[in-house]
Amino acid sequence: MSLTLTDVTLTYADGEDRLTALDRVSLEVPRGTLTAVVGPSGSGKSSLLAVAATLVTPDAGTVTVDGVATTGLSRAELTALRRDRIGIVFQQPHLLPSLTAVEQVQVMARIAGRKPRSARGRAMDLLDAVGMAGQAGRRPHQLSGGQRQRVALARALMNDPTVLLVDEPTSALDHERGAAVIALITRLTHQRAGATVLVTHDRTHLTAVDRIAEVHDGRLHGAAPVRRRGGCGAVPS
């Protein structure tokens, strides 16, 4: 199993009380599958993603990423784990204004200490995989919202993470572009045999995902399979 949350409880300070954002949540995401987590605003979706990303330590329960149990790891060990095994696509792409699309992706390799020359080739291959090879030399202000999300997706995949965590990738997109981005993420998940969790409040985009889990008031309900895995194709690895 590539990502496993077991009995995860997370609380936040709320005046003199504690607010329970996640209540004994368990989730298993095998390689080669995408699980969509849906639920209303405030139900705990972003909290779940933050715990899975090891950005927030739960009050109780365990998180295992690509076979590595995260409980008790030092801050430096968690940083290395995130860098090497977890890709994150945030709600806003957060691209650097002065960099071209290919440089946005390439910069991740520098952080991981890879050679710049091989990194450029891989960055181009990834832009190609997300349908952005033709815009590799453009800066963020020259790209549409959907194109920026595609660049952010390529960037998240640069270090070949096992686990991909995606937060509301469609919030700034119209329906057609939103559905296209989710279909692309699903396809890449299958091709790369990665484990993806995608959080969204909008179910209408979820026509091609493998499983849908619902979160209400911090409780996770089911992860029902919605279809079988698709075919495989070429993606840089």
Ligand SMILES: Nc1ncnc2c1ncn2[C@@H]1O[C@H](COP(=O)(O)OP(=O)(O)OP(=O)(O)O)[C@@H](O)[C@H]1O
């Ligand atoms: N840092 C924080 N401190 C205190 N309470 C928080 C904090 N972050 C989130 N919460 C609370 O925890 C609950 C879950 O929030 P979370 O952001 O996980 O929900 P969400 O489903 O992602 O919502 P949305 O769809 O609106 O982004 C909410 O009641 C929220 O108010």
